[in-house]
Amino acid sequence: MTHPRFAAALACALLAAATASAAQRTPPPTAPAGAPKAAGTRALEAGAKILQGNAPLAGFDIYLDGFHPMKDHPDMQVEAHHFCRQVNEDLAQCALFDGNTRTANLTGIEYIISEKLYATLPADERPYWHPHNGEILSGLLVAPGLPAAAEHALMAKKMNSYGKTWHVWNTGANGKPGDALPLGAPMLGWSFNRDGEVFPSVVEERDIRMKVHTGSKRKARADLRPQAHPQGGVDALKGTFQQATQDIPGVVDSAAPAR
Template sequence: MKHIIATLGALAGALSVPAVAQHSSPPSVGPAGAPKSAQTQVLEAGAKVLQSAAPMRGFDVYLVGFHPMKDAPELQMEAHHYCHQRNEDFAQCILFDGNTADANMNGIEYIISEKAFQLLPPDERKYWHPHNGEILSGQLVAPGIPEVAEKALMKTKMNSYGKTWHTWNTGHEGHTGEALPLGEAKLAWSFNRDGEAMPGLVQKRDRQLGIDTAAKRRDRADLRALAKPQSGVDALNGKFARPTTPIPGVTDSAAK
């Protein structure tokens, strides 16, 4: 994975154009509160010069996907991930509701390899959602990089899993977000069948970011050969208000 990230970094440097410069996705809600005072702005400027932000370095991989909440599947969010690959088996991501400077941080996701997932205690596995459906459907994307690099990145994430908590309902399709993070954090899941995403959710993202999800799905068809049955694929099967159909190559490891 590290060589993929190095390649992406080199591409970004050569192009000198970040993904957000071409296509922006602003948040739909802002936090309640008074505007920053002059004193706060001065303190921020001083902190920027004098303090280190070392833990934030390395969050260089930008992904966009979708999350239904496991206990409330019709609560679905577009999630902008900024990820740091710590080693070949583990990445950590900060989640936002957009990719602009005023985007709201609304969650976190940890990503682990199939090998790491197999080491988890059985009771822990219920918190980790499978990724093959997101990849093979074309819904998970890495905006702004060449398609060949994006596909190579997706190949490294085949059969991986994510543990995602959303801490703020900043809005989802057809619903206005809340002005502050309220209530308990919600465990998020993944889409594993066609039709699970609410109508318009994927299309809105595609329009804003200039993405063709259907084309990506066709281009990734050869990745099906790498797909193994995964835990949790059928966790939400039948819990949506719409008919759903299987995504080719996406199967549950517990299926008979």
């Protein structure tokens, strides 16, 4: 059952989105290969919109913005625009894009599960699922357009959750050009679990463009630390980043020795 305060805050989201600055718009960094749509293609699209509908896409209305390093290539760090549908209290499914405009490219998928469902996974499956507490408590994960109270409530519900993410299209990362088509094998995305792992320039560029402040988000979420449980995968990339890192308060690997 939705908490009344959360429901009321969500009701304000449309107003917030309507008044959001154009600077929050993020066009895709890469134009796909291919010729412009022909008139016949556009006519078919118009007919399909009227006659077919898009029922499976309904409900993908939770918008999250964050960053993923590739688990096998931590120096490849991408911003991911998540458009998610909450299937039930324990499962959400998200389509990932490289922007938030109509021309954004679909670059991957992410499934988000609760701590309860993660506990049911077999041991050989768990290495595919990254922990979320570091993303939340650091302020890196944001919900653009939501009022502060609604965003805080949303992040509280995602504490101790996990994500399984596959990126299938490199459309550009870290100042390097992307591919005009989705090439190569899918790449398993991971989460940032220590300060210093994500390139500062990546976060700064996002914050300026989308008019958010990661540091302020972090301070506002300090009250969520007592809810944080040790999570699997926090130390999966420990020591693989070239830059110096340090622990995020409240973010602990479940396999780490007691402190």
